[in-house]
Ligand SMILES: CCCCCCCCCCCCCC(=O)CC(=O)SCCNC(=O)CCNC(=O)[C@H](O)C(C)(C)COP(=O)(O)OP(=O)(O)OC[C@H]1O[C@@H](n2cnc3c(N)ncnc32)[C@H](O)[C@@H]1OP(=O)(O)O
């Protein structure tokens with residue numbers, strides 16, 4: 001871990017070395033400072049080039065050191081900001097050679113240099129906001145001075161990472177090269193020796209403000225509040241930029257530091273940083289037999305097929321095409337094929353436009369082609385098939401039997417089922433070891449999560465191939481075991497049920513959604529159900545015999561096998577209210593497929609009549625209780641999933657929730673959230689709920705939760721060891 005120096009002519013090249021991403025740990029910062037001072041004083045050195053080892057400039061400050069830092073005492077120590085000041089004040093030109101990434105503190109360091117040359121494939125961004133922080137080493141003061149307030153506001157408050165060609169257009173870097181950025185930087189450094197540097201120091205630049213800058217900042221806060229509900233860092237970033245607008249540079253830096261410290265060590269920052277590392281940890285999957293990336297080589301997927309072009313199939317086809325995979329899309333009849341192909345083509349056109357705008361017409365790889373057909377024989381050369389037909393076991397088995405006879409030996413067969421038994425589907429094929437669940441989330445071309453559901457026979461090659469595919473599709477893959485509803489939906493079920501029980505007890509969809517949205521969810525349970533389609537759950541309940549033709553005659557309306565059951569969602573579906581896709585569900589929409597949920601008097605009247613018909617007494621429930629009533633059973637199910645060995649650890653559950661279910665990232669995930677509020681609190685409330693509602697089994701506290709509380713609630717990272725491995729199926 002160091003900053004190394006070598007001299008090329010009169011240019012000192014300082015290389016940051018801290019694999020794997022050249023993070024700016026405190027040691028690297030100290031070393032950088034020493035070398036910078038050294039070369040500044042060396043009379044033989046006329047100019048300086050700053051670069052990173054192994055083609056990466058820097059991934060920013062070392063996030064792992066944050067939890068070990070006490071701002072009260074460490075503030076007195078040297079910080080990256082001091083390094084940046086020394087570089088910027090240097091009387092010798094300092095050129096940053098940006099290769100790979102310059103993110104967070106890495107870009108802040110580059111901004112303190114007098115010139116920036118980037119490799120064409122490099123990417124830059126101030127990503128701190130995603131870690132619950134703000135760019136605390138001058139980024140909020142320098143970037144607006146360099147590229148203007150609106151563009152800086154966008155980058156800093158969203159953590160957007162931009163490719164070098166965009167960075168040059170924005171003015172973040174001076175030029176882009178297809179060759180070696182370091183060579184180019186050395187060349188430039190030699191050329192500018194002796195030239196005046198004042199105009200190259202961003203700290204000296206006046207800030208260009210649009211006339212309406214105050215309303216620009218205020219509007220941004222309102223927009224960010226809606227987009228990142230309850231998250232502090234986005235709001236605080238705006239205040240830091242306001243300081244850049246209102247104060248001279250030096251005072252702005254002081255304000256930036258004050259704001260940075262208000263976020264540093266906050267629970268939200270801890271949650272975001274936990275989420276960052278949790279994602280990296282689940283990517284390193286391993287099976288009980290010890291298979292992992294090292295032992296199982298992923299196969300390259302060049303041609304993939306999608307069966308069923310409904311809500312999910314459309315998004316999956318787009319996702320594959322965006323990753324330059326050739327797609328064959330199959331439907332059951334002409335009408336559905338036409339509908340599906342129109343939808344896929346329209347999404348691809350929108351995505352192409354977005355890509356072109358983002359990359360500013362810089363040459364980029366085009367999307368893979370999509371061929372639409374009714375002919376299953378077209379699948380014979382596909383490397384991998386993803387089935388996304390209706391949630392019906394008989395239909396899925398029929399399809400997999402056909403695939404078995406049509407697809408080439410070695411082709412991988414995947415199902416997008418939301419929760420049906422992977423092993424039962426695999427059992428009808430000639431290759432159960434090449435069958436797996438690939439559970440995408442709606443809209444599949446946008447949502448990051450891919451729940452990879454391993455069947456009993458799934459080989460390590462198929463796990464490895466699909467996990468690799470998740471990376472290729474720019475998604476976060478999480479390997480889980482096969483059980484009804486898998487992990488995500490298994491936790492979702494008690495959450496949705498609890499929300500529906502609240503409607504029986506007198507609350508409205510709007511009231512319940514509001515509480516969960518204020519908590520930070522992108523959408524409350526009812527708006528989310530309308531978006532996903534109420535018929536999905538309905539079909540699944542019919543499959544399980546909870547409603548519809550398979551329901552045993554004489555079953556009480558509000559009970560199934562002695563447990564509380566609400567038929568409200570079934571009745572809505574029987575009324576043709578499937579959510580957005582039918583223009584009405586728990587809410588009404590402006591049109592079929594509309595997105596704007598509005599209060600529906602029909603629903604309110606229907607709920608009123610239902611309560612009256614079943615003589616249900618209204619209960620007074622506070623907002624806090626609504627939250628605990630909905631969230632704690634979800635968390636409890638998470639503990640049960642761990643007990644059953646369906647997920648490897650709490651991180652897996654949290655990554656699933658952060659990336660697939662709109663859980664607020666600044667709350668880390670349900671299991672992290674439980675650890676933050678305290679396991680005893682969760683246990684006590686569950687015990688109370690269960691005592692008062694013994695007919696709701698999901699309220700019965702899990703044994704693991706009880707055991708952890710008994711052991712004094714150890715930190716989350718120790719839960720895995722408490723589990724032991726006898727139960728673990730992963
Ligand atoms: C400090 C004093 C306190 C008080 C004083 C206050 C005064 C103010 C001082 C100024 C503070 C400066 C603030 C600042 O600079 C803040 C930051 O810079 S925060 C960091 C911002 N950086 C990022 O957000 C980048 C995060 N990383 C990534 O996005 C990706 O990792 C990356 C694109 C770089 C590479 O992606 P990929 O190739 O896919 O690899 P992986 O993601 O798997 O990563 C590989 C490996 O590296 C680890 N890692 C990545 N980045 C960091 C990092 N910044 N710090 C530590 N470790 C990092 C990652 O976890 C992987 O390791 P695993 O072991 O596999 O987990």
Ligand SMILES: NC(=O)C1=CN([C@@H]2O[C@H](COP(=O)(O)OP(=O)(O)OC[C@H]3O[C@@H](n4cnc5c(N)ncnc54)[C@H](O)[C@@H]3O)[C@@H](O)[C@H]2O)C=CC1
Pocket residue numbers: 307308309310311312313330331332333336340388389390391392395399416417418419439440441442532533536
């Ligand atoms: N909608 C959602 O949010 C999610 C759904 N899923 C799962 O994905 C699968 C598909 O769901 P949706 O896309 O929502 O359903 P959908 O009803 O929108 O689409 C299903 C499509 O499959 C087609 N199809 C039916 N039989 C076929 C056959 N024999 N051959 C070819 N095509 C056929 C239909 O014509 C229809 O276009 C289901 O298993 C569902 O549980 C998984 C995750 C989320």
